[in-house]
Amino acid sequence: MDKVRLIAAPLSLYCCRVEMALRFKAIEYEYIHEDVADKSPMLLELNPVHKKIPVLLHNGVPINESLLILEYLDETWKENPLLPKDPCERAQARFWANYADEKGEDKEKAIATAVESLAFIEELIKGKKFFGGESIGYMDLALGWIPLWTSVMEEVGDMKILDEETFPFLHEWAQSFIQVPLVKSSMPPREEFFNYVRSTAKYLRSLAAKKL
């Protein structure tokens, strides 16, 4: 009997991505709440390099990095595959997942770059319900942070990012995606996430002000 545990926190969209994958594959798991403001000795031991959540523990063996956890889950539990079968499509899915994550890391700093990267992704979703086709897959989960994150950033920053007119297909995907039951149940509550982003933004602004 496999024992799966996930060290995570509810406001991390990286963790959320893994939770969705676990639910997508109907894998039972135990949720271990991590306090990122005061990291546990367990986390530091299991991910000594990045000291970051999420960490998946499978029969005691730790797997780090959310996208690598998706690959691991897909290789270990074959049912409900996340990645496409075709190696070329797999390469593309990985490429865009990495690309969006890299761009996303500068999120707070550069909305402009985020919008530019959305333009590429808009092309990929054109004419499809999900990136995975008729149902969700690896790329949907990998890009799953976009709907909630953009919607909250739009409100915090009083601006438009995932504009319906500029990105009609991505906008439609976002609507379909957040309706999927397992997605809905994995995403953090909007209000909590909103407060978290707002306080982070305030903190960053105060840092920037000090530098000036």
Place this chain on the structure above:
Amino acid sequence: MDKVRLIAAPLSLYCCRVEMALRFKAIEYEYIHEDVADKSPMLLELNPVHKKIPVLLHNGVPINESLLILEYLDETWKENPLLPKDPCERAQARFWANYADEKGEDKEKAIATAVESLAFIEELIKGKKFFGGESIGYMDLALGWIPLWTSVMEEVGDMKILDEETFPFLHEWAQSFIQVPLVKSSMPPREEFFNYVRSTAKYLRSLAAKKL
């Protein structure tokens, strides 16, 4: 009949990594030389996002990003596997490959970080000939830039990075790795690479001097 082409340049260690993989798997390919100082319309069309080499063309379909090309080759040509079979070991190989690449990107800026990251990698190679075991694999190719790069940086900067006393196992791996015939034949000539690094370093210093 598969048609494989590689858009590359001889001084790029990312390209070199892919060439080694192609040779490791005994895949015949055509080498298309790219002038990175004056990028070809072909490259810009095939990799519009990053506009970078290497690009693998398999029957006309482009695959970008050297690590993703390794995955693609491994999935498409099963013989001489690059990644280990066990999903957990695969996750670890991917983790360290990405980690070393991230750290490597700051190479010119932060040798200190590079040395710190070598300390982690030293632990991984302890007691093994290659990361892949008795013969080379994915991680050997992914970290294959280390021997030549560190040796050249040591000479350019008149310092020690891959110190034999600090990193005895990594040092030994580097020696074994560069002796592998397909590695030897894929690496750029040391002198050319040395000149390239030296002129890049000079250029960066001149930029830094201007800023002061």
